[in-house]
Amino acid sequence: MTTAHPVTPLSFPAPRGACPFDPPPAYQRARREQPVTRVTLWDGSQCWMVTRHADVRVVLRDQRFSSDARRPGFPFVTDGRRALANESTSFIRLDDPEHARLRRMLTADFMIKKAEVLRPRVQRIVDDFLDRMVEHGAPADLVTEFALPIPSLVICLLLGVDYADHTYFQERSRIMLNNGSTADEIRQARDELTEYLGRLAQRKRREPDDGIISRLVARGELTDEEVASTGLLLLVAGHETTANMTSLSTLALLRDPAQLTRLRAEPALVKPAVEELLRFLTIVHFGLPRVATEDLEVGGQTIRAGEGVLCMLSAANRDEEVFEGADRLDIGRESRRHVAFGFGVHQCLGQPLARVELQIALETLLRRLPGLRLAVPYEDIRFRTDMAIYGVHELPVAW
Amino acid sequence: MRVSVDTHRCCGSGQCVLAVPEVFDQREEDGIVRLLDERPSAELHDEIRTAATVCPSGAIEVHEA
Numbered sequence: 001m002t003t004a005h006p007v008t009p010l011s012f013p014a015p016r017g018a019c020p021f022d023p024p025p026a027y028q029r030a031r032r033e034q035p036v037t038r039v040t041l042w043d044g045s046q047c048w049m050v051t052r053h054a055d056v057r058v059v060l061r062d063q064r065f066s067s068d069a070r071r072p073g074f075p076f077v078t079d080g081r082r083a084l085a086n087e088s089t090s091f092i093r094l095d096d097p098e099h100a101r102l103r104r105m106l107t108a109d110f111m112i113k114k115a116e117v118l119r120p121r122v123q124r125i126v127d128d129f130l131d132r133m134v135e136h137g138a139p140a141d142l143v144t145e146f147a148l149p150i151p152s153l154v155i156c157l158l159l160g161v162d163y164a165d166h167t168y169f170q171e172r173s174r175i176m177l178n179n180g181s182t183a184d185e186i187r188q189a190r191d192e193l194t195e196y197l198g199r200l201a202q203r204k205r206r207e208p209d210d211g212i213i214s215r216l217v218a219r220g221e222l223t224d225e226e227v228a229s230t231g232l233l234l235l236v237a238g239h240e241t242t243a244n245m246t247s248l249s250t251l252a253l254l255r256d257p258a259q260l261t262r263l264r265a266e267p268a269l270v271k272p273a274v275e276e277l278l279r280f281l282t283i284v285h286f287g288l289p290r291v292a293t294e295d296l297e298v299g300g301q302t303i304r305a306g307e308g309v310l311c312m313l314s315a316a317n318r319d320e321e322v323f324e325g326a327d328r329l330d331i332g333r334e335s336r337r338h339v340a341f342g343f344g345v346h347q348c349l350g351q352p353l354a355r356v357e358l359q360i361a362l363e364t365l366l367r368r369l370p371g372l373r374l375a376v377p378y379e380d381i382r383f384r385t386d387m388a389i390y391g392v393h394e395l396p397v398a399w
Numbered sequence: 400m401r402v403s404v405d406t407h408r409c410c411g412s413g414q415c416v417l418a419v420p421e422v423f424d425q426r427e428e429d430g431i432v433r434l435l436d437e438r439p440s441a442e443l444h445d446e447i448r449t450a451a452t453v454c455p456s457g458a459i460e461v462h463e464a
Contacts, residue, residue: 103410107410107431111425111430337449344410344455
């Protein structure tokens with residue numbers, strides 16, 4: 001079956017609506033009315049946009065939808081992403097078997113058991129940054145004093161990167177994830193970080209430790225460039241995602257006193273609460289790109305070989321067919337079927353670590369600061385509509 | 400119910416271990432799925448179905464009956 005399509009395809013990305021926690025209304029409408037639809041990108045090119053939970057799962061689990069950004073027809077949502085993807089060799093943009101070969105060098109480091117072992121260490125880190133924030137006094141920016149430094153320090157410890165350099169790589173990782181950055185700016189930030197990590201790989205060859213970079217070098221299967229691009233992926237992905245989930249979750253809870261009170265009264269709810277916040281907020285908000293390698297059918301629509309597809313995780317996570325009252329935050333609900341970490345073989349490698357960090361950060365913050373509140377009017381909060389990872393630019397709080 | 404896993408498909412996301420640690424584990428060397436119990440007891444069946452649903456790579460097969 002092929003449904004009729006509007007004469008003018010939706011322009012992508014669509015603007016957000018009145019509620020900053022909700023996906024753009026156009027995506028929500030598309031899911032109800034035309035779940036597999038054509039969209040026009042920044043450069044005038046067109047691709048498909050998939051919004052239903054079931055269809056997103058189908059596309060992301062089917063490796064005939066390729067992640068290889070070098071294939072013609074691969075959709076890029078910004079000029080900068082195109083510049084980055086065409087030159088990068090990190091496994092996020094490769095298909096199996098190359099993808100599996102590289103990913104499997106890392107899966108042991110991020111398995112559930114390893115993340116659980118890190119709990120006491122993460123708790124100490126969370127407590128330390130919170131101590132410092134409280135010591136500096138209110139108002140404080142929760143993003144720079146709490147949400148960002150926690151995952152930043154944790155990923156540095158795991159990789160074997162010196163946290164003292166955090167300003168250097170945080171600045172460059174921000175440029176890489178800014179949709180407003182030019183291709184040249186992104187290329188420069190990426191090159192500087194790759195060089196930094198390449199030098200680090202060389203050093204680990206001489207002075208090995210038990211960090212991930214050192215062990216990747218020690219395997220002897222990868223060039224220093226490959227180690228650097230893998231390190232770059234982990235460093236960038238490990239930062240902004242958990243950081244933005246922490247601050248945006250805090251804001252969402254502060255805006256929903258009933259849910260906040262419930263979580264404070266029942267701290268054991270923190271695990272389902274984190275899953276629900278992941279579902280509700282879905283900070284990877286620009287869609288996961290794929291390109292069809294043969295003619296395939298999705299939701300009754302034929303997608304031709306060489307056509308691009310954007311899988312809208314945010315819209316899928318609001319699908320009423322899967323989550324009743326999907327537009328409501330409900331920390332007690334069963335939300336494990338969310339696709340906030342993606343789906344298919346590329347699903348987030350660091351998710352066990354992200355869960356541990358989010359659970360500990362939120363539980364600790366709410367327990368230790370019972371008077372936590374916004375230090376500016378809600379209307380003044382700037383949301384990261386222009387960034388690859390959604391969230392807030394800053395979150396001034398008092399307690 | 401009989402459960403089987405495909406270690407070639409598995410991408411080591413650990414979703415199954417989170418859902419049913421009694422039945423699924425991850426190999427120390429590469430984080431790939433390790434099936435602990437091929438014929439799990441009835442009270443675990445619902446959670447095993449959830450594990451198969453949330454498995455990103457479709458590496459878990461549930462044979463009912």
